[in-house]
Amino acid sequence: MAVQTVASTSTPTVDLGPAAALSCRECGHRVPLGPVFACEECFGPLEIAYDFSAYDTEELRRRIEAGPANIWRYAPLLPVPADVADKPNINPGWTKLVKADNLARELGVTGGLFVKDDSGNPTHSFKDRVVAQALEAARAFGFTTLSCSSTGNLAGAVGAAAARAGFRSCVFIPHDLEQGKVVMAAVYGGELVGIEGNYDDVNRFCSELIGDPAGEGWGFVNVNLRPYYAEGSKTLAYEICEQLGWRLPDQIVIPIASGSQLTKIDKGLQELIKLGLVEDRPYKIFGAQAEGCSPVSTAFKAGHDVVRPQKPNTIAKSLAIGNPADGPYVLDIARRTGGAVEDVTDEQVVDAIKLLARTEGIFAETAGGVTVGVTRKLIENGVLDPSLTTVVLNTGDGLKTLDAVAGTGLTATIRPTLDSFREAGLA
Amino acid sequence: MAVQTVASTSTPTVDLGPAAALSCRECGHRVPLGPVFACEECFGPLEIAYDFSAYDTEELRRRIEAGPANIWRYAPLLPVPADVADKPNINPGWTKLVKADNLARELGVTGGLFVKDDSGNPTHSFKDRVVAQALEAARAFGFTTLSCSSTGNLAGAVGAAAARAGFRSCVFIPHDLEQGKVVMAAVYGGELVGIEGNYDDVNRFCSELIGDPAGEGWGFVNVNLRPYYAEGSKTLAYEICEQLGWRLPDQIVIPIASGSQLTKIDKGLQELIKLGLVEDRPYKIFGAQAEGCSPVSTAFKAGHDVVRPQKPNTIAKSLAIGNPADGPYVLDIARRTGGAVEDVTDEQVVDAIKLLARTEGIFAETAGGVTVGVTRKLIENGVLDPSLTTVVLNTGDGLKTLDAVAGTGLTATIRPTLDSFREAGLA
CATH class of the missing domain: 3.40.50.1100 (Rossmann fold)
Structure with missing residues (x-):
């Protein structure tokens, strides 16, 4: 892939709110904001460096709470101009954090189980x-x-x-x-x-x-x-904490495709701690993959720092990235926070989609089946603590992956008569 | 259909908040709240009679504004107990009212055009x-x-x-x-x-x-x-007015299946006026049907009070009720408010789905194509005034009626080379 340098394309006067520069995740080299993505020094990934120094915690909290019911309530923490909410865009975010008591009962979670349901976005995925x-x-x-x-x-x-x-x-x-x-x-x-x-x-x-x-x-x-x-994924962290009453969850289960979403949710949680918007206490981040594309899970279990690419073969197509760019960072975060990375079979994915629909009325896409399935597996294996507050992400909509549950069908077929109804044992 | 009377099933102690009784829409006969739907005197439809007498306007407004971001913010105006938001339900509503400036430009609307987008509900329809x-x-x-x-x-x-x-x-x-x-x-x-x-x-x-x-x-x-x-449809009226800043729209375009939704939106607007939550000024209600199932539109144009049943034949299947129970009430409301009822062909429905998607990024189901198509037709015919604030309902999600736009496809096919890209005129 051709690496562009910043010289020819940067715009020094660009207004992206608190975004101050691009900074290399590997070597820390800084360049002005521009349409570039790789470090000119070391080819590492560039990410946004912010200037949050002027914020007063309580004033920031009030400003967020008075903001619109979408991601732009967090404009002060995103690489966007202050007037972003006035521009024409589809205003995603502020999706439901569903308290999933029925699912909790089935999984034996006693500390509070929540589903962050991003199928509520305008085109029905976190994208x-x-x-x-x-x-x-x-x-x-x-x-x-x-x-x-x-x-x-x-x-x-x-x-x-x-x-x-x-x-x-x-x-x-x-x-x-x-x-x-x-x-x-x-x-x-x-x-x-x-x-x-x-x-x-x-x-x-x-x-x-x-x-x-x-x-x-x-x-x-x-x-x-x-x-x-990539910074858009931080808004999932912000919303989860605000919806929990400005509190960090104890445990959070996140799907892994490139791994970017997981690393940015961690970045978002760290920002909230540094800004004083949530109390600084431990949280654990768990990554979820499908067995048919589980390079990060495989590396985690083997204790490796390097992720070996795989050829994907899973129904969870929205997660099917065989060579995940942020895989090593995911491993770091799971280990640093005391979390884990786990995978489930396609059959377990389908079971988990049905479990979530049956218990909470939420029809998730396959990626949601992966996170719910991994949550179940982590509890069964004693890795995830059921007595702690746990948030599970559903990042997409079942209507887009109908094929995955195509085996679901009629529970009975009857003639249009009461006799036929009684014979079928439906009364 | 068997008509149940109230005697055997009513529960005098039932708590459904401000709902006081059931009242016959035809003869006014009142019965206690119960699972009945037809008047024992005249077989007319029963509807909810409320007691709103204790409400202070400003206190009610504050209570609503402090409520949850779903339909339960309007619990004081619905047949539900006061603690409804604490019970397990899927919390629909508070969907986006999208200011549709691009669509307005294409249709020549200058007074402000809004799409009430109910595809944002949990199962992606107003149901x-x-x-x-x-x-x-x-x-x-x-x-x-x-x-x-x-x-x-x-x-x-x-x-x-x-x-x-x-x-x-x-x-x-x-x-x-x-x-x-x-x-x-x-x-x-x-x-x-x-x-x-x-x-x-x-x-x-x-x-x-x-x-x-x-x-x-x-x-x-x-x-x-x-x-x-049926009362659930009132929440569309409440949300539209609150999202407009506690203001009635001048014109509103609503799809007609049974006609219930349209009559209840009118009921909701009337309630807001009586409660003092919005200023009492004229509004016009327009009904929208597909030509292949247009019994109400046909009656409206013919000046009839009675709706003659039709055998439906349209891609707008969610509106395909050939004998709409509330048809006569819809005619009343359209005529009383100075509105109209109009219909569009299936081809116009598909065009309107694409128009809405292309201009506003909203992928509507066929019912949304009907309302947008009818809006366009009413403007072209000089029936709908483009200088007035207009709200158009999209009641469902395009993902559920993909077949309607199955003709939509690739705009080009190329080999994976820059030469092929240039040849296709895409640069």
Whole structure:
């Protein structure tokens, strides 16, 4: 992948609120805010460095609580301008934190079990949170096209956000994607380009396009806008704590695809502690994968610091990243906080989707089946403490992965008569 | 359909908050609160009569504004106990009122155009609002099974609400429903019974079951619990006005299936006026149907007071009620407020779904295509005034009616090379 340096593209006057610079996660080298994602010194990932020094804790808390019922209530902590809520965007976030007492009973959790249900976002996945940040960065850098490669949730999130914000969008997908997924991405009216090849070919092509003059003015949300995009996951941490009454959960179970979401939730929790918005006390972070794509879980169990790539083979397609960029950071965080990384089989994923639907009326996508299934497994194995407050993430919507539960069907078939009804034992 | 009288089933001590009695919409005859839906005197429809006499306007407003971000903020105006928010339910409502400036520009609306987007509800349709009321009535009357007949949104809403509340659920559907719709209803783990017959057979069977001892303890949300169920639609009126800053919209476009939703939104607006929560000024209510099921629109245009049944044939299946029970009341309201009832073709429905997605990033189900399409037609015909504040309802989610836009697809197919990209004119 071509690494862009900052010189040609940075805009010193860019207003992204408290975002002060980009900083390399590996070597700490700082560069001005710009559409770059890799360190020019060491090729490490760049992330946002903030200046929060002017904030008074209680004033900040009041400002957040008086804010809109979406992620922009946290604008003071995000790489966005202060007036972001007035700009046209799809306003994701502030999704329900559901107290899951029925599920808790089934799993034996006594300390309080909560499901953070991100299926309530506008396009019904957590991707709306991250795309919303990328969109603001694209505005700030003067981009006119919003783009990504995707086989699912991200395509819809980019299409919808671009439509509302008046951006051109261009989403790249493998040309032979299932018709249903094509429709979900195409309905927003942007360019939807099928690439003759597999998902790896699509990604390789996108990387070429970013390095080429043909890609000028294009913001690839999870490539050249990745440092901004990734920050959107912090809002999950903020919301969970605020919804718990400005309190850290004891344990949190997070799905792992690239691992970015988990690392940014940890970053968000650390920020809340440093800002004094929550009491500083221990929390444990658990990562969840599907067995058919479990490179981080495998490394965790083997005690490795390095993640060995896998070829994905699981129904949890939104998590099927065989070579997760943030895998090593996930291992660090799970170990530092006393958490763990675990995986479940596809069969356990399906069982967990049904369990969550049956107990709480929440229809999760496969990634939600992964986190609920891993939670169950961690409790059974004595790794997750059922006497502590536990939050489980559902990051998407079952309507998008209907195939996973296609075996679910009628419990009875009867003739339209009371006799037939009684015979079936339904009375 | 067997008409139950109140004597055997009423519970004089039932606590449903401000709900004081049931009152016949036709003859005004009052009976105590109970699981009945038709007047014993004249067979007219029963609806809830409230006692709001103790409310102070400003105190009520403060109480609402301090309430939860769901329909229970309006508990003082609904047939539910005061502590409803503490009971296990799926907490629908407080969905986004989206200021649709891009759509307004395309339609030539200058007075402010808003989309009330009920795809944000837990099971992604407005049915969650009405089922939530029926559930509280079922609790109050000691029912243990929540039931309905449905071919779509209602099945999911009942399944999810029952699961979370710890009720048994039993949903009746035609046995040959498409597999995708079966899965959406079955995933919540309740009984899902296929009836060998068409939807009319299913409904006839349900009516028999209600009159039979086998149906004891069963709450059919839209039959014996219908007076409570229907009130849920009032919350759309409350939310729209509160989200507009406690102001009535000038014009509102509402889809018509049975017509119940439209009549209850009007009831909700009238209540807000009487309670002093909004200024009393004129508003116009417009009804929207698909041409393939347009009995109310046909009657409106012909100047009739009576609605002649039709055999539905439209892609807008959630509105396909050929003999709408509340049709005459809808005609009354449209005429009294200076509104209208209009219909659009299936092709116009699809165009409107795409228009809304392309301009605002909102993917509506076919019912949303009907309201947006009708809005466009009413403006073109000079019936709807584009200089006035207008609210259009989207009552469901495009993910549930993907087939309607199945023609949407790739805008280009290319090889994974920059040359191929340039040749396709995408740069």
